[in-house]
Amino acid sequence: MTSRSRQTMIVLAFLAAVVALAGVVWRYGYGQALDQLAQRADVDLALASDRLSTQLQAFRELAVLTVDHPLLARLETMDERAAAQQMLLRAADRSGAMEVFFADTAGTVLVSAHRGTGQSVVGQPWFRRAMQGALGAAHGMIAPEGPRGYFHAVPAFGAGGRVRGALVMVADVNAVEQTWRGDTPAVYFTDHGGEVFISNRSELLFWRRDPDEVGLHPPLGAALPFEAAQVGGHEIWHLGWGPYLPRRALHLARDLPVIGLTGEVLVDVAPARRLAGLQAAAVAAICLAFGALLFLAMERRRTLAEANQALEARVAERTAKLVDANIQLRREVRERKEAEAALKQAQADLVQAGKLSALGQMSAGISHELNQPLMAIRSFAENGAAYLARGRSEVAGENLSRISDLARRMGRIIQNLRAFARQESEAPGRVDVVKVMEGVVEMLSARIAQDEVTLLFDPPPGPVWVRGGEVRLGQVFLNLMKNAMDAMQGQAERILRVAIREGAAVTVSVTDTGPGIADPGKVFDPFYTTKKIGAAEGMGLGLSISYGIVQSFGGDIRGQNVPGGAEFSVRLERWAEEIAA
Numbered sequence: 001m002t003s004r005s006r007q008t009m010i011v012l013a014f015l016a017a018v019v020a021l022a023g024v025v026w027r028y029g030y031g032q033a034l035d036q037l038a039q040r041a042d043v044d045l046a047l048a049s050d051r052l053s054t055q056l057q058a059f060r061e062l063a064v065l066t067v068d069h070p071l072l073a074r075l076e077t078m079d080e081r082a083a084a085q086q087m088l089l090r091a092a093d094r095s096g097a098m099e100v101f102f103a104d105t106a107g108t109v110l111v112s113a114h115r116g117t118g119q120s121v122v123g124q125p126w127f128r129r130a131m132q133g134a135l136g137a138a139h140g141m142i143a144p145e146g147p148r149g150y151f152h153a154v155p156a157f158g159a160g161g162r163v164r165g166a167l168v169m170v171a172d173v174n175a176v177e178q179t180w181r182g183d184t185p186a187v188y189f190t191d192h193g194g195e196v197f198i199s200n201r202s203e204l205l206f207w208r209r210d211p212d213e214v215g216l217h218p219p220l221g222a223a224l225p226f227e228a229a230q231v232g233g234h235e236i237w238h239l240g241w242g243p244y245l246p247r248r249a250l251h252l253a254r255d256l257p258v259i260g261l262t263g264e265v266l267v268d269v270a271p272a273r274r275l276a277g278l279q280a281a282a283v284a285a286i287c288l289a290f291g292a293l294l295f296l297a298m299e300r301r302r303t304l305a306e307a308n309q310a311l312e313a314r315v316a317e318r319t320a321k322l323v324d325a326n327i328q329l330r331r332e333v334r335e336r337k338e339a340e341a342a343l344k345q346a347q348a349d350l351v352q353a354g355k356l357s358a359l360g361q362m363s364a365g366i367s368h369e370l371n372q373p374l375m376a377i378r379s380f381a382e383n384g385a386a387y388l389a390r391g392r393s394e395v396a397g398e399n400l401s402r403i404s405d406l407a408r409r410m411g412r413i414i415q416n417l418r419a420f421a422r423q424e425s426e427a428p429g430r431v432d433v434v435k436v437m438e439g440v441v442e443m444l445s446a447r448i449a450q451d452e453v454t455l456l457f458d459p460p461p462g463p464v465w466v467r468g469g470e471v472r473l474g475q476v477f478l479n480l481m482k483n484a485m486d487a488m489q490g491q492a493e494r495i496l497r498v499a500i501r502e503g504a505a506v507t508v509s510v511t512d513t514g515p516g517i518a519d520p521g522k523v524f525d526p527f528y529t530t531k532k533i534g535a536a537e538g539m540g541l542g543l544s545i546s547y548g549i550v551q552s553f554g555g556d557i558r559g560q561n562v563p564g565g566a567e568f569s570v571r572l573e574r575w576a577e578e579i580a581a
Helices: 003-066 078-095 125-131 173-178 270-309 312-389 393-421 433-443 445-450 470-487 542-552 576-580
Strands: 099-104 109-112 136-141 148-157 163-172 186-190 196-199 226-231 234-239 248-256 261-268 429-432 454-457 465-468 495-501 506-512 556-562 565-572
Touching (some): 003 148, 003 173, 003 261, 003 270, 125 148, 125 163, 148 173, 433 445, 433 454, 433 495, 433 506, 445 470, 465 470
Antiparallel strands (some): 099 163, 136 148, 148 163, 186 196, 226 234, 234 248, 495 506, 506 565, 556 565
8 A cells, every 4th residue: 555545545434523523512412402492492492382271361361350240140131131231342442352242141142342142152151161160261263264262151149059040251262272372382272173373374173183193184074294203302393384384493392281282393403403413513524624734744854854864955845846735724713713713703693692591591581571561561451440330530640640650660661671682781870768668659559458468568668778779679669568368279368568767777677477488498499389270470580680780789589488378588789988987
């Protein structure tokens, strides 16, 4: 074997090793990218599921409020039924419901907003459940080949607590879809029979999944191309379902027992494959550069050996060759530096991808924070409407002012989200903790009265200045007080104690008479909650977000069990100017 053949074999073996190493790096990078993509996809699916559940459950709450309307108490005469029909029509128009009707215990529709009377719903499962005195809910079609609807049946009780009928409110599923149709990634919801009933991709509606089937097939015609594979513990679907769905997609599913559906998401894995390709290319470039340097070194040694054997007359020629070799080496060094710069840029892109992933996870926390002011705005709006109906316009004006303040607070929360995207943070300032706590107590006053909670709060006579942010600090106190009132549901004695103690630091404590903390060590973990599925604010993010807010102010928050209940303590730093004074 000649020297040239031996070198060729070495080069081919080295290239094969580089290809194998690049393949290993690609597979590992692809697996890591799929893990991150699965985390973001799980958050997107959770957000879409919560949004759908919230939109559908809103109609149930409206039905619960409407069933006790005085006009539905007596439906014997034509005038009474006409008045009730006008009331139901107004309720349907204002809420966007597809249909609202009242049926007696025999299932006969007595009064309806749109469809007329005399029809029977006795065989419907949601009506049978309402006749048992419980809330009935199910999805289906208003009529054969008709629009899709989600039915909420609320029992109406008469004298002696006996069921005298049911109010049925039908949510327009198509109208619900319009608020998020076309969003990425593709999300769809299947029922227990495997049929797609709701989706942000209209082409997937009414597709089905047989009991032993993994993917989906259209209701009519032949099945479209589909393959499923497992990659690193993730389910990857290879699709040929149209231009608006990815060719390769990560598939995740989430059970939604509250609305009787299963949420599923299809996320394009092309970005993960590109990222893995960049990583493999970077490793291959480094290996090739290193191999080129080794090859040049070997060539230089061979050249020097041949030059030593040459005659002294060829010194000039040897010198020229060495100069050419040095020029080639400098060129290779420059190319290596460029490759290193490209590698650093790829690493910076990976860091930015991690930040975007953190921003996606933070979206769940931001939606949780915005939900609190929204609930307060709804409460003040309902109170304002009640006061206007009573002719107390000055009190209604105060509620409108509070709604304006809450809207400004929501604007500041959104401003914090934009600041996070720019990698900036709002510096804490001087905040009067007494004023913040009084505002929270005022916001929850209606809830305190409704739940018959005894509030023991004796604020200091003057302001107590601490280091923090008014909006975020108010969010912490609001979360703690609402959690305390939630914990005391069903307790015979409901006492809520709020205390502000001054010392080297300012400590705010919230104590309840609930059952206590089941696992104090996990109470601040994200998504840890002991509330029932479907309960309001049951995502398990409130205390975790509060913990991060207090930590950003340089303070500390703790939760512990005390005799007769649980206590959460927030320790905050005094404002520096107050300490100096």
